[in-house]
Amino acid sequence: MTTEDASASEAPTSTFKTNLIRVLVVQVVTLTVLALIQLRYHA
């Protein structure tokens, strides 16, 4: 890793963290909906 690379690697900030939480929530909801659809309707 070069010095330039190391300096480029910034710590995640609030927008990133907020979006990360969104990712988790949306994935859990979406996959749950898909699973419920499959459980209820798939023959």
Add this chain to the structure above:
Amino acid sequence: MHWINWLIVVVYLAYVIIDGIRKSKDTDTIDGYFLASKSLPWWVVGLSVMATQLSAVTMIGTPGQGATDGIRFIQLYFGLPLAMVILGVTLVPFLHGSGVYTAYEYLERRFDARTRSLTAFLFLLSRGMSVGAIMAAPGVVLSAIFGIPLIWSVALIGFPTVLYTMVGGVQAVAWADVKQMVLIIVALLAIVVVLLVQMPVQPDDALRIAGATGRLKAFDFSFDLTETYTFWSGMIGGTFLMLSYFGTDQSQVQRYLAAESVDAARSSLLMSAYWKIPLQGLVLMVGVLVFVYYQFTAPPLLFNPTHESAVIAERGAAYDALQREYASTFTLREQAARAAADAGNEAGAAAAMETFLAREADIQVIRGQALTMVEEVTGEASRDTNYIIPRFVLSELPIGLTGLFIAGVLAAAMSSIAAELTSLSTTSVIDFYRRWVKDDGDDAHYLKVSRAATAFWGAFACMVAIYAATLGSLIEVVNRFGSFFYGSILGVFLLAMMPRTNGTGSFFGLLMGMGVVAVVAFGAPDVSFLWHNVIGAVTVVIVGLVLGGKGGEQEA
């Protein structure tokens, strides 16, 4: 098509061109032209990334796939959120912070010029052909549906796209993507609303009918390397595919390099992470609902009008007889579908559904005969999945919404093509022209060359699209070739983040990775292409680390 629908399409095209040119300010430097002077907010980059990935094939082919095959295709995207998070904390900060124009430029800083040039060349080779294919897919469908020459439908998509991309660079493309993404979502939601309103049965009954035919199976947990869409191929192979696509493909990398900060670049990728699966679910559900809709409204026997005309011209009597049989079988299936819907969950529901499935199988047999007839008459592949949604839109949607959907298809095509053109132009100029031909030019010179490169790639894409029918097998070969090195290029970027390797390791690792994937692809053709990405990336990393050895440690 009604004139109001045409008006909507024309207004959309005019708006895209005018707005794109308006957004061309501050593009008098290559920094502004290629990277929008690193000024774009995260949500603009995020929508642009999504619009780039959502091509016209997604608008017409994916719902068609939902109609014929159900929603299991969604498993391909299960690895995407994980890939976006991994990229957000690893590769994105490296690339954004290193001040490069292309992902391949970074490889020269880390390794050497040959690794950079080889990866950039592979990108130009695959993307140059695929941008033609991206343009050809909607071009062929629109040409068949509207009965216009292919050259006109390609021009309808290609001309405005090349114009605003050439003039406005990445900034114009990104802002156009935002509006195009909104238009696409509105068009998809409108079609869902219309389907639900016009459906003669309740949504619950519609889903029961779709589920009985196996179209609502989103999860397949079987571990079968030959099955393309399973939970595991999506989670493992899909993660590697998305890492490679979003992390190393210039058409994606260029988007987040234009973000105003590292945090904005990371966050823009996360937008895809949380929207992609719901969006693909929506697109596939449109197809599933169209399938159910066609249980109660007679669909055409053949969806491709060109094939239909050819069969009528050559085998009119036989096709007529088949159509009569199709009409009577459809009536029986419709009655069975209504009976199944009316039975709900009461006693006798299972028997009603069984009758419906038997009638559905009868319909598929007749469809199979018609498709065989197409192959015999035209000598072409008879698959008409891409024509299901356009035929539905033209015959079933109210005036205005048809125009909106066609504009949405054009928007999806244009956003993908524009991204490909800017990335092809950037790679041509930065990785080849400036690197090997002229490294002392000023911004004005490079801008001129960049615009010429955009125009060249646009013209090349149109040519490939127009001759797509005759280039069919060639495009397939190129796409297959692309899957040979996608994972391998990812492997090179993974190596770039490891200290114990060097240029020799990465270059020969890349060659070895492509070779191993080629051996697997030809030796075991049943192995799903999603696994090629895993095999390629892992091979490159192992070979790179072994060959890089101690020398790499000194170099890093």
